[in-house]
Amino acid sequence: xxxxxxxKNSEVQKGIYYQDKTGSKNIRKVNVYRxxxxxxxxxxxxxxxxxxxxxxxxxxxxxxxxxxxxxPSLAYRRSCAHGVCGSCAMNMDGKNGLACTKPxxxxxxxINIYPLPHLKVKKDLIGDLSGLYKQYESIEPWLxxxxxxETTEIIQSQxxxxxxxxxxxxxxxxxxxxxxxxxxxxxxxxxxxxxLLQAYRWIVDSRDDERKERLKKVADExxxxxxxxxxxxxxxxxxxxxPAKAIAELKKMLATS
Amino acid sequence: xxxxxxxSPHIQIYRWHISSLVSISHRITGIxxxxxxxxxxxxxxxxxxxxxxxxxxxVFLNSILGKFIILGLTWSFxxxxxxxxxxxxxxxxxxxxxxxxxxxxxIVIIGSFFLTILIYLxxxxxx
Numbered sequence: 001x002x003x004x005x006x007x008k009n010s011e012v013q014k015g016i017y018y019q020d021k022t023g024s025k026n027i028r029k030v031n032v033y034r035x036x037x038x039x040x041x042x043x044x045x046x047x048x049x050x051x052x053x054x055x056x057x058x059x060x061x062x063x064x065x066x067x068x069x070x071x072p073s074l075a076y077r078r079s080c081a082h083g084v085c086g087s088c089a090m091n092m093d094g095k096n097g098l099a100c101t102k103p104x105x106x107x108x109x110x111i112n113i114y115p116l117p118h119l120k121v122k123k124d125l126i127g128d129l130s131g132l133y134k135q136y137e138s139i140e141p142w143l144x145x146x147x148x149x150e151t152t153e154i155i156q157s158q159x160x161x162x163x164x165x166x167x168x169x170x171x172x173x174x175x176x177x178x179x180x181x182x183x184x185x186x187x188x189x190x191x192x193x194x195x196l197l198q199a200y201r202w203i204v205d206s207r208d209d210e211r212k213e214r215l216k217k218v219a220d221e222x223x224x225x226x227x228x229x230x231x232x233x234x235x236x237x238x239x240x241x242x243p244a245k246a247i248a249e250l251k252k253m254l255a256t257s
Numbered sequence: 258x259x260x261x262x263x264x265s266p267h268i269q270i271y272r273w274h275i276s277s278l279v280s281i282s283h284r285i286t287g288i289x290x291x292x293x294x295x296x297x298x299x300x301x302x303x304x305x306x307x308x309x310x311x312x313x314x315x316v317f318l319n320s321i322l323g324k325f326i327i328l329g330l331t332w333s334f335x336x337x338x339x340x341x342x343x344x345x346x347x348x349x350x351x352x353x354x355x356x357x358x359x360x361x362x363x364i365v366i367i368g369s370f371f372l373t374i375l376i377y378l379x380x381x382x383x384x
Contacts, residue, residue: 033265120260
């Protein structure tokens with residue numbers, strides 16, 4: 001259901017202000033969403049003054065700096081720091097992206113950092129993505145062959161391989177799905193851009209034998225057609241992919257099949 | 258067990274861009290248009306009641322408020338038409354590149370005002 005306001009227990013309150021202790025002249029204010037599961041209080045927004053003279057270029061570097069030098073209690077996911085694993089997906093400056101590939105110089109004014117939107121928060125910047133993973137499982141993201149022998153390579157023409165470009169690069173960081181208002185209001189039914197892009201990836205794979213069954217499965221008023229081409233997904237994708245276009249292609253396949 | 262963890266902020270913090278603005282406006286103008294069409298139906302039905310009710314609507318529509326409503330509805334219909342054309346093109350699978358969506362979105366927004374003025378000027382010829 002469409003719910004514009006946050007529930008009572010989710011309203012963000014003013015948090016702690018951490019003043020700079022380094023005496024640096026190049027200071028930036030960084031507002032970070034915090035929620036501690038242990039004390040039953042509402043989420044709050046802490047403000048950190050960060051010395052930018054000794055900070056590398058990405059938003060993740062700021063978070064690392066805060067955690068290492070100012071407040072070790074801050075929790076966030078990160079791993080590869082090279083835009084490959086998708087762990088550090090979060091909302092920065094009102095737009096989803098990977099903290100490790102987003103330069104803080106692109107952000108004007110104070111830097112606002114929130115978890116991915118419309119998720120149950122586990123702690124601080126960590127959102128619960130289990131619903132999305134379940135939906136991912138539901139599209140059975142693996143190769144299904146009935147006819148081909150499993151002991152040899154399945155040959156694919158260059159033309160067929162090309163169809164996977166723009167779909168196989170997805171790292172499932174969930175930036176797109178959690179940026180989508182349709183997904184916010186129908187997260188239990190609508191599959192969302194990330195999962196639909198993957199559904200598309202298996203449907204167009206020439207090696208897969210269950211194209212028809214797969215298409216039939218996503219052909220649902222709520223699973224697929226909740227997409228209203230708002231384009232937040234494509235706008236957010238840190239890998240430059242186009243989930244909105246993949247969804248449009250799915251709709252087209254269904255309309256013409 | 259029910260999950261009582263807080264919900265992370267969504268529409269409160271998410272930055273708007275042209276495509277999302279056009280999308281939400283498309284919905285809002287859609288609702289306005291449905292209401293407008295209903296009112297227009299009642300208006301036409303009321304003409305059957307004779308001269309008195311015709312004079313009443315005429316006076317109302319010529320007032321400042323009436324003119325504002327007419328212009329507003331003209332814009333809302335203009336916007337809906339242009340945005341719908343954009344949607345139809347997208348349904349054919351074209352215009353999904355970020356730059357193109359920005360340009361087509363701008364065309365819809367700016368074009369809706371131009372179309373309003375155009376309809377206004379054409380309409381004036383008849384009065």
